[in-house]
Amino acid sequence: xxxxxxxxxxxxxxxxxxxxxxxxxxxxxxxxxxxxxxxxxxxxxxxxxxxxxxxxxxxxxxxxxxxxxxxxxxxxxxxxxxxxxxxxxxxxxxxxxxxxxxxxxxxxxxxxxxxxxxxxxxxxxxxxxxxxxxxxxxxxxxxxxxxxxxxxxxxxxxxxxxxxxxxxxxxxxxxxxxxxxxxxxxxxxxxxxxxxxxxxxxxxxxxxxxxxxxxxxxxxxxxxxxxxxxxxxxxxxxxxxxxxxxxxxxxxxxxxxxxxxxxxxxxxxxxxxxxxxxxxxxxxxxxxxxxxxxxxxxxxxxxxxxxxxxxxxxxxxxxxxxxxxxxxxxxxxxxxxxxxxxxxxxxxxxxxxxxxxxxxxxxxx
Numbered sequence: 337x338x339x340x341x342x343x344x345x346x347x348x349x350x351x352x353x354x355x356x357x358x359x360x361x362x363x364x365x366x367x368x369x370x371x372x373x374x375x376x377x378x379x380x381x382x383x384x385x386x387x388x389x390x391x392x393x394x395x396x397x398x399x400x401x402x403x404x405x406x407x408x409x410x411x412x413x414x415x416x417x418x419x420x421x422x423x424x425x426x427x428x429x430x431x432x433x434x435x436x437x438x439x440x441x442x443x444x445x446x447x448x449x450x451x452x453x454x455x456x457x458x459x460x461x462x463x464x465x466x467x468x469x470x471x472x473x474x475x476x477x478x479x480x481x482x483x484x485x486x487x488x489x490x491x492x493x494x495x496x497x498x499x500x501x502x503x504x505x506x507x508x509x510x511x512x513x514x515x516x517x518x519x520x521x522x523x524x525x526x527x528x529x530x531x532x533x534x535x536x537x538x539x540x541x542x543x544x545x546x547x548x549x550x551x552x553x554x555x556x557x558x559x560x561x562x563x564x565x566x567x568x569x570x571x572x573x574x575x576x577x578x579x580x581x582x583x584x585x586x587x588x589x590x591x592x593x594x595x596x597x598x599x600x601x602x603x604x605x606x607x608x609x610x611x612x613x614x615x616x617x618x619x620x621x622x623x624x625x626x627x628x629x630x631x632x633x634x635x636x637x638x639x640x641x642x643x644x645x646x647x648x649x650x651x652x653x654x655x656x657x658x659x660x661x662x663x664x665x666x667x668x669x670x671x672x673x674x675x676x677x678x679x680x681x682x683x684x685x686x687x688x689x690x691x692x693x694x695x696x697x698x699x700x701x
């Protein structure tokens with residue numbers, strides 16, 4: 337029996353993009369699959385790279401009006417979600433990044449009932465327990481009411497999922513983070529030549545979306561202050577306007593910028609070139625950093641922010657270090673030696689097996 341499926345994912349960076357890529361592999365049997373996403377350059381490039389040759393049809397929604405009226409992001413998402421259900425009448429709507437939408441779910445469900453719609457709503461929560469443990473009783477109450485309004489919630493934290501299941505949330509299911517398998521090119525020197533990176537010295541940096549939310553400015557500031565000839569900083573990926581303005585003021589020759597949309601294999605190549613992967617993210621209380629999974633799979637050490645899911649990973653895998661502030665960040669970069677780890681087999685067992693990806697996909701269908 338064919339079904340209409342709609343994916344609402346405003347940003348195709350990071351986890352949202354990883355989710356959509358994996359789901360696009362599983363939709364051959366469905367007659368209509370659409371993805372709604374923000375109207376921006378990165379999402380255009382992502383869809384051209386990964387979606388155009390699949391059965392998924394993209395549509396875009398603008399944020400100008402909502403931003404002008406200063407509407408909360410969750411209201412914007414729900415407004416568009418209502419439009420989707422009224423206009424396209426899908427059987428299933430998938431929300432890979434529900435975060436703040438949890439608090440409005442209890443409003444949305446009665447509206448669906450009034451509209452006579454039987455659309456099922458699936459959502460994904462990433463490492464929410466760090467946030468859940470810190471909120472007050474009212475937000476916690478609204479959070480729990482909101483969860484019950486979803487037909488299915490996938491959570492990537494096994495202990496938090498079990499906690500909710502024990503508390504009577506039958507719609508909650510634990511699902512580890514799957515990342516598609518890739519061939520590991522270990523010829524570091526060849527890859528450095530390909531990307532015009534220094535053969536010698538200590539290479540540190542990040543790849544993916546280059547923005548302040550992911551701490552790119554922290555890396556730029558560190559590169560300007562350290563001024564060590566043996567350390568080269570690399571920022572490789574789509575650079576946003578705020579960071580471009582900051583880079584215009586930076587004259588450090590030990591900072592290399594590769595401003596380009598990188599596909600998954602290219603990001604793996606950049607990570608392989610690095611001696612240390614930097615993830616000074618500012619906002620990962622809710623989300624996962626798929627780039628860290630890739631760094632682990634490339635057997636590279638990483639320096640990460642000391643909270644949320646990143647902190648959890650630093651306690652799970654060898655060679656994942658955390659920092660507290662800008663000074664500690666710079667000190668740790670200089671303290672961490674060049675090391676080659678053996679994390680790949682462990683991450684493969686958890687995230688890269690065919691069964692884990694099949695289970696992830698089947699949980700949504």
